[in-house]
Amino acid sequence: MSSKSYTLRWGILATGGIAKTFTTDLLVNPTTRDVHDVTHAVVAAASSTSAERARSFLSDCGAPSSAAAYGSYAELVADPNIDIIYVATPHSHHFQNAMLCLKAGKNVLCEKPLTVNAAQTKKLVATAKQKGVFLMEAVWTRFFPATKQVQQLVTEGAIGPVRRIVADFSMHSDVEKEWKDSHRLLNMDLAGGALLDLGVYPINWVFQILYHLQSSPSTSSHSTQPSSQNPLPPTVTSSMTKYAPTGCDENTTVLMTFPGYNGGSQGIATTSLRTSSETGPSVRIYGDKGEIQIDGLPCHPDNYRLITVNPGEGSVSRQPKEVRFPVPGGGKGMFYEADECARCLRDGRKESESIGWMESIAIMETMDEVRRQNGLVYPERIESAEYPLEGF
Numbered sequence: 001m002s003s004k005s006y007t008l009r010w011g012i013l014a015t016g017g018i019a020k021t022f023t024t025d026l027l028v029n030p031t032t033r034d035v036h037d038v039t040h041a042v043v044a045a046a047s048s049t050s051a052e053r054a055r056s057f058l059s060d061c062g063a064p065s066s067a068a069a070y071g072s073y074a075e076l077v078a079d080p081n082i083d084i085i086y087v088a089t090p091h092s093h094h095f096q097n098a099m100l101c102l103k104a105g106k107n108v109l110c111e112k113p114l115t116v117n118a119a120q121t122k123k124l125v126a127t128a129k130q131k132g133v134f135l136m137e138a139v140w141t142r143f144f145p146a147t148k149q150v151q152q153l154v155t156e157g158a159i160g161p162v163r164r165i166v167a168d169f170s171m172h173s174d175v176e177k178e179w180k181d182s183h184r185l186l187n188m189d190l191a192g193g194a195l196l197d198l199g200v201y202p203i204n205w206v207f208q209i210l211y212h213l214q215s216s217p218s219t220s221s222h223s224t225q226p227s228s229q230n231p232l233p234p235t236v237t238s239s240m241t242k243y244a245p246t247g248c249d250e251n252t253t254v255l256m257t258f259p260g261y262n263g264g265s266q267g268i269a270t271t272s273l274r275t276s277s278e279t280g281p282s283v284r285i286y287g288d289k290g291e292i293q294i295d296g297l298p299c300h301p302d303n304y305r306l307i308t309v310n311p312g313e314g315s316v317s318r319q320p321k322e323v324r325f326p327v328p329g330g331g332k333g334m335f336y337e338a339d340e341c342a343r344c345l346r347d348g349r350k351e352s353e354s355i356g357w358m359e360s361i362a363i364m365e366t367m368d369e370v371r372r373q374n375g376l377v378y379p380e381r382i383e384s385a386e387y388p389l390e391g392f
C-alpha cells in the first residue's frame with residue numbers, strides 16, 4: 001500500500017440536522033483519531049429548498065468556500081468532482097434519493113434505515129451492482145472502536161457461546177409536548193415511528209453479533225451451518241403499540257431467533273418514543289461465561305463492561321472490566337463510518353464487510369415482518385419500489 005493518504009471527495013444531499021453533524025465530522029483532521037491512510041474533502045452540498053440554503057449549510061459546517069452549493073439534488077449527482085454522496089433526507093426519501101445517485105454512477109452512503117422496506121433495498125443493491133458502484137447503509141454504530149472491541153471479545157469467546165442479546169433505544173420524549181404530528185418521528189408520510197428510526201439500532205446490535213457469529217471461524221463449533229455459507233436470517237416475533245393521532249408505532253419489541261448459531265440464539269430489540277435507554281445498560285450480551293454491557297445511547301457506543309462468571313465456582317466475578325473510548329478530535333464519531341467508505345473505495349470494494357448488502361436486506365426484511373405482524377403500513381407512495389416517482 002502507498003504511504004500517501006487517499007482523499008475521498010464528498011457531496012452532501014440534504015441540509016438537515018444529521019447532515020450538519022456528519023459534514024462537520026468529515027472536516028475533523030483524521031490524525032486526531034490516529035488515522036493516517038485516508039482523508040475527506042467536502043466538495044459540494046445540495047438543498048432541495050434553495051442554493052442559498054446549501055451555501056449557508058456549507059459555511060455553518062466550516063467547509064471550504066470552494067465547495068459547490070446546489071439548489072437541487074439533480075445538480076449534485078451531475079457534479080464530476082464528487083466521489084461519494086451522503087444521503088441525509090428522511091427515511092421516506094432514501095430510496096428515491098439514493099436511486100438518483102446510483103443511476104448517475106455515484107457511490108452512496110445512505111442514512112439508516114436504508115429504505116422503508118426490503119423491496120426498495122433490493123432494488124438499490126441491484127442498481128449498485130449494475131452500475132459497479134459502492135453502497136452502504138450509514139449505521140455509524142458499527143464503526144466505533146467500542147463496537148469493534150465488543151465484536152472481537154465475543155468472537156474470541158470471552159463470554160463463551162452467546163445465548164441472548166437484549167438491546168434498547170428509547171427516546172424519552174414527552175411526545176405531545178415536544179413534537180407536532182408533522183414531525184418526522186410521528187409523520188407517516190415521512191415513515192415516522194420508533195421502529196425505523198430508533199429500533200433499527202437495537203436490531204443492528206443483535207445482527208452485528210448474532211448474524212456475524214454464524215460465519216465466524218473461531219465460533220464455528222457453535223454454529224449449525226458451515227462458515228462458508230451466507231448467515232441465516234432470524235425468525236421474528238413482535239409486538240407494537242401505536243401513537244393514535246398518526247398511527248405510527250411508539251413502542252415496539254422484536255424477538256429474533258438466529259437458527260444458524262447455537263441452534264437458536266435470541267435477540268430482543270426494544271424501542272419506545274417515551275421511555276429512556278439511559279436508566280441502565282442499553283445493550284446486554286449474555287454468554288455462558290459472562291456478559292458484556294454497554295451504557296448510554298446504543299447508536300454511538302463509547303464504553304463497555306465485561307462481567308465474567310467463574311466457571312465451576314457458581315458465582316459471578318464482580319470485578320468487571322470497564323473500558324471507555326472518548327470520541328477524539330471534538331467530533332461525534334460519524335467520521336468512523338466515513339473512514340470505512342474511504343477505505344472501501346480506495347481498495348475497490350463495493351460493499352463493507354461490517355454491514356454488507358445481504359445484511360441490510362435481512363434487517364429490512366426483519367422490520368418488514370414486524371410491520372406485517374402489527375399492521376403498520378406507510379402510504380403507498382413511500383412504500384413503492386418504482387423509480388422515478390414525481391415529487392422527491
Ligand SMILES: NC(=O)C1=CN([C@@H]2O[C@H](COP(=O)(O)OP(=O)(O)OC[C@H]3O[C@@H](n4cnc5c(N)ncnc54)[C@H](OP(=O)(O)O)[C@@H]3O)[C@@H](O)[C@H]2O)C=CC1
Nearest residue numbers: 014015016017018019047048049088089090091111112113
Ligand atoms: N445516524 C444518526 O445518528 C442519525 C440519523 N438520522 C437519519 O437521517 C435522516 C434525516 O434525519 P434528520 O437530519 O434528523 O432530519 P431533518 O428533518 O433535520 O433533515 C432532513 C432534510 O432532508 C431534506 N428533505 C427533503 N425532502 C424533505 C421532506 N419532504 N421533508 C423533510 N425534509 C426533507 C431537507 O433538506 P433540504 O431542504 O436541504 O433538501 C431536510 O433538512 C433520517 O433518515 C434519520 O433516520 C437522523 C438523526 C441521527
Ligand SMILES: O=C1OC[C@@H](O)[C@H](O)[C@H]1O
Nearest residue numbers: 018112171185197198299
Ligand atoms: O439515528 C438516530 O439517532 C439519534 C436519534 O435522536 C435520531 O432520531 C435518530 O434518527
